[in-house]
Amino acid sequence: MGIATKGCLHFLIYLLISMDFSMGDDEASSIQLNDDVLGLIVFKSDIKDPFSYLQSWNEDDDSPCSWRFIKCNPNNGRVSEISLDGLGLSGKIGKGLQKLEYLKVLSLSRNNFSGTISRAFGVLNGLERLDLSYNSLSGSIPSSFVNMDSVRFLDLSGNSLSGSLPDNLFQSCSSLRFLSLAANSFEDQLPSSLYRCSYLNNLNLSKNHFSGDIDFVSGIWSMNRLRALDLSYNSFSGSVPDGVLALHYLKKLHLQSNGFSGPMPADIGLCSHLNSLDFSHNLFDGPLPNSLRRLNSLVLFGLSNNMFTSEFPPWIGNLSSLEYLDFSSNSFTGSLPLSIGNLRALKYLRLSNNKLVGSIPAGLFDLGLEYMDLSDNRFDGSIPRGSSSLFEALRNLDLSRNDHEGTIPAEMGLFADMRYLNLSWNKLQSRIPPELGLFPNLTVLDLRDNALSGDVPGDICESGSLVILQLDGNSLSGPIPDEIGNCSSLYSLTLSHNNLTGSIPKSISELTELKILKLEFNELSGEIPKELGLLENLLALNVSYNQLIGRLPAGGIFPSLDQSALQGNLGICSPLLKGPCKLNVPKPFFINPDAYNGQMGGHRRRNESAIPMRFHHRISLSVSAIVAISAGILIVTGVIIVSLLNVSVRRRLEFVETALESMCSSSTKSGSPPAGKFIMFNSKLSTHGIGNPEILLNKAAEIGEGVFGAVYKVPLRPQGRFVAIKKLATSNLIQYPDDFDREVRVLGKVRHPNLMSLEGYYWTPQIQLLITEYATNGNLQTKLHERSGSIPPLSWSNRFKIILGIAKGLAHLHHSFRPPIIHYNIKPSNILLDEDYNPKISDFGLARLLTKLEKHVIGNRFKSALGYVAPELACQNLRVNEKCDVFGFGVLILELVSGRRPVEYGEDNVVILSDHIRVSVEQGNALDCVDLSMGDYPDDEVFPMLKLALVCTSQIPSSRPSMAEVVQILQVIKTPVPQRMETL
Structure with missing residues (x-):
């Protein structure tokens, strides 16, 4: 009998057995079939094995005990364990497994199994461990899909399961020790039967849509054998009362990113074994309980983005095991205690966006920190000099938006592994230390809005690793050094609002990765080097309010520049600008060199008034200026008169309207609303x-x-x-x-x-x-991510139309109103489509209807926009502007080009779309990110679109272009290639 024929016979006999037809003992023994072999072969027939891992599974074998990934019970020779983790398998989990009567362990994690969860698992009465995590399973959980009397370990995390949990799912769960349903789409309240699982050691329900109040006192707090409890990233609400003391063995308690409110449990510090505590991104308030000082084993402590008050805890130095401490975006006051320098194991410290004062303890700079963020406080004094431990470890230092004075310590040049340095928005008054150019790994240097003086060091890019250089809003003088061309990795260079003189160096044209160049409000002169037209990646440029003259470069971004990027110069030759066009010739003797500087005085930066000695511009009034001032006074007077008249008319109209309403309401029947x-x-x-x-x-x-x-x-x-x-x-x-x-x-x-x-x-x-x-065509979310099989995917032409339309809508909100209308919540569900797929932005300006835009309001209302929220909003920093919309728009571009969601939960990690595409672009694999379902697309549109999106999603708001600049860039991208070549 051939192998194929024998296999078919085995399969038919298996079907007979599975249909419960009875045979005589003689017949059964003559066939001598092994149920485990048949069950596994049928299971294998339902799946795809692209790497042939299951090649040893041969249906002609009498026993599967020698097969790969299979273990048998030595006493009876029956299969007891199947472990197929991470083999790239796909397909359905079929009914073949139900014949494995002695199966104890079934582990299929990190594959791509799809379909729904079958009730067939309930037949496996002896199953003790079931791991289906990180597959593509969907649908709801059947109420009796597994025998809870025997299962000790159940992991369904990282799938696409949804719906409510059945009320009787955990009716009998005395054996259950480990339960994880994380990273799915379960919703509604938790079933009360869950609290029957009194022997649970690990409960993980994170990253779902569970909601409602948690029964803490008679529910979770009664599960006193818990070692790890993770309810994070859900929509739970209510307070967390005392009672944690009952959880004697608790080591991990994560409640972050929910809607919990009220004070922290007063007895939480009595859980002496806690090593990981995270209550961040909630609405907790009040002071911290003093019992927290007892948590000597705590390694991770996160309380960010709440409303905690009171002074910074003086007992923080008692938590000697701390490695991660995040108290950012609260209302802590007072100064940092000296004892914080006792945290010798600390690696990550974030205290930004509080109300802390005083100087930074020098002991803090003696630690081996890798990440330190003390921004947005009221720290003053000088920046401490670091120790050798800090020099070797520190990668990220953010002291921005404080009141630091004095100099930038030259020792900072010794930070061998520094990647990010932000000292902006302080009162530092020194020159820029040339040692900063020695950072071998520094990618971001932000020294904006200080009182720095002197010139821009020529060796600022000595290491060649710098990507973002921001020196705006200082008193820097002298020319831009020619050595700036050594900054080969730069994609953002901003030197605006300084006193820089001389010409724009030609060496900037060597910065082939440059995307943003901002030189406005300086005293630069001469012509713009024509070589800058060769910068193919340049997406945003501003040279306004200088003393530039002459013709613009012919290529690159220059043919599409907006008037706002060029205005306020002496004589740039452009059809966008009125006034004389001056070539590079000597100035006439009658031109007052100070008249232009006086013109610029009203446009200088914020800290000019704070430090009046930084600028010494003479004021020169000509006859024309006097005439202009007189005309201005007449216009203002007229406006005031018209406004008073309008107020009077408006009051009369309001009176009439009120009277009419009163008449209408008096005519209603008594007692009617x-x-x-x-x-x-x-x-x-x-x-x-x-x-x-x-x-x-x-x-x-x-x-x-x-x-x-x-x-x-x-x-x-x-x-x-x-x-x-x-x-x-x-x-x-x-x-x-x-x-x-x-x-x-x-x-x-x-x-x-x-x-x-x-x-x-x-x-x-x-x-x-x-x-x-x-809008007849619904929203973009449905068309992009939730369409049915009968609806075709969006074509590239429609996607481009949508991107350009959104940009124009946002530009209108940002630039046509003062103050600008900020959306705060740009995401696909707020983009509606008409019958021609023209986009229409909804919900704009609704933040105006809020009584106040407090940090907890932002966190609660915009939690649904995960992935679209700009860092300055996600960190609850209220000093935001329209650049937060630019960030959300950039994420939308990435989503439309890739067809992927902005945040995806993968194996043991979270994939941020912007980070993933940024890495792909840097590695030259940008087009691998494109959604192939949209059909043909032009490379010369998609690739620059991705680069524009990455600029828009910069972590630093000032590095993002304005929406007006975005519209210009998109129009350049859409220009046919032959026409672009003509302009070069």
Whole structure:
């Protein structure tokens, strides 16, 4: 009998056995089949094995005990363990395994198995360990998919499982010791049966969508054998009461990135075995419990992004085992205790964005820290000189946004492994030490907005590793050194708002990786070197407010520069600029050299007023200047008069409106509730088609939900069109009708083809609704990540159209209003598409409706935008500007080009899309990141698009271009190649 024929016979006999047909003993013994062989062969038939790891699994063998990855019980010769971890297998987990009656261990982790979880596992009555982690399993968990009476270890983490956990899933779980459901999409509240698992040692429910209050006292706190509890990255809420003392064996407690509030449990310090404690990104408040001083075994301590108050704990030096300490973005006050220098094991220290004062203890700079961030506080005094331990270890130092004075220690040149140095926004008054150029690994040097003087050191890039150099807002003088061309790795060079003189050096053209060049507000003269037109990677350039003259370079970014990047110079030859075009000839003797500097005086940086001796510009008033001032006074006077008249008219209108409302309300029947205020901005749109919006919402179709509330699709009659109604979540919203009306009317005036038009609103004290236009093609999130198989993927032309449209919409918000309208929440679900796939940004300006944009509000409302949130928002730094929208826009570009989500959970790590693509671009593999499902695409558009996105997602806000610059760059990218060549 042939092998194939025998295999078919075995398979048919297996099917007969699995259907419970009975045979006589003689028949069964004559066939002499091994159930384990048949079960494993059937299991193998359902999967793909690209590397032939299972080649030894031969159906002609009498026993599988010699097969790879299989272990048998020596007493009965039956399969007891299958371990196929990380073999690149895919396919379904079939029913063949149910014949393995003596199976104890089944481990299939780190493969690509798909489909749903079968109930067949419940047949394996003796199964003790089941590991299906990091596969592609989907669907919900059956209530009895595994025998909980026998299972001790259950790991389903890193899949795409969803839905609620069945109420009776853990009805009998006395054997369970390890349970991990992390990195899935489970939702709703935890089943109460979970707390029956009183022998659990490790419980990990992180990175899901679980919600509701946790039953701590009679629930989790009663599971007193827990050693590790991880509930992080969910939507749990409520307070965490005392009772941690019951968890005698607890070593790890992670509650970060939820909505927990109130004080920390007072007895938490009595868990003497704790070595990892993370409560960050919640709403905890109040002082820290004194019992924390007892945690001598604590290695990781994270409390960032909460609302803790009181002085910085003086007992911190008692935690002698600490390696990681993060108290950033709270409201800690006082000074750092000297005892902090006792933390000899400390490697990571982050205390940024608090209210700490005083000088930095010198002992802190004696530690072997690798990462130190003390930014955004009120530290003063000089920067301590580091020890040899710090020189050898420190990689990241951020002391920005403090009040440090004095000099930059020359010893900093000894930091052999320094990668990031940020001393910006202080009061340092020294020259730039030339030793800073000796850092062999330094990639970011930020010394902006100090009082640094002298020239730019010629050897600032001696090491050749510098990527970002920011010296803006100082009193640097002299020429830009020719040696700047040695900074071969630079992609951002910003020297604006200084007193630099001389010409722009030609050597800048040697910086082939340069993407951002900012030289505005200096005293640079001469012509812009034509060689700068050869910088193919340059995406943003600003040379405004200097003394430059002559023709612009013909190539590169120069043909597409905006007027704002060139204005305020003596005579640059450009059709964008009015005034004379001056070539490089001697100046006429009657030109006042100080007139231009006086013109620039109103544009200087913030710390000019703080240090008046830094600038000594003479003021020269000509006849034309006097005429201009007189005209300005007349204009201002006219504006004031018109404004007073407008105020008077507005008050009269408000009086009439109030009177009408009073008349209407008095005519209502006694005891009936007052009608809401219903306003439509467009008089052509009748409100009769909507009726009472509150009643209409009961019948309307809900089409989405965002951080500001649910959205409904509503027919508008008799116009025969649809509108969208957003029911705002009332928490933290403006509650006074006049204030609400004023802010909404501002948003109602915002009109642009790429912005969702606000048509009107409805207000009562209990409910607030916004009426907007309706987009027929839904949102970008659905089209990109949640489309069904019948809907084709977005083509490159549509993706480019969407990117350009979003950029134009954001540019309108940022540059057409003062102050600019900042979105704060750019992500695909807030990008709607019309019938022609033109993008329309929704939810813009809704932050204006918040009573205040506090740090906990930001953290709570924008947690759903994980991956799109700019670092300055994620760190709860309220000193933000429109550059946070630029960051989210950059992530959107990466998402549209790659087709991937901004954050993906992989094996034992989290993959950040921007970091992944940045590495691919640096390694020359950029096009490997492109979403192939969109079909053909032009390389000369996709590649520069990726580079633009990486600039937009820079960790440093000032290194990101403005949205106006982004629009220019996109228009250059879209220009046909032959036309680009003509301009070079």
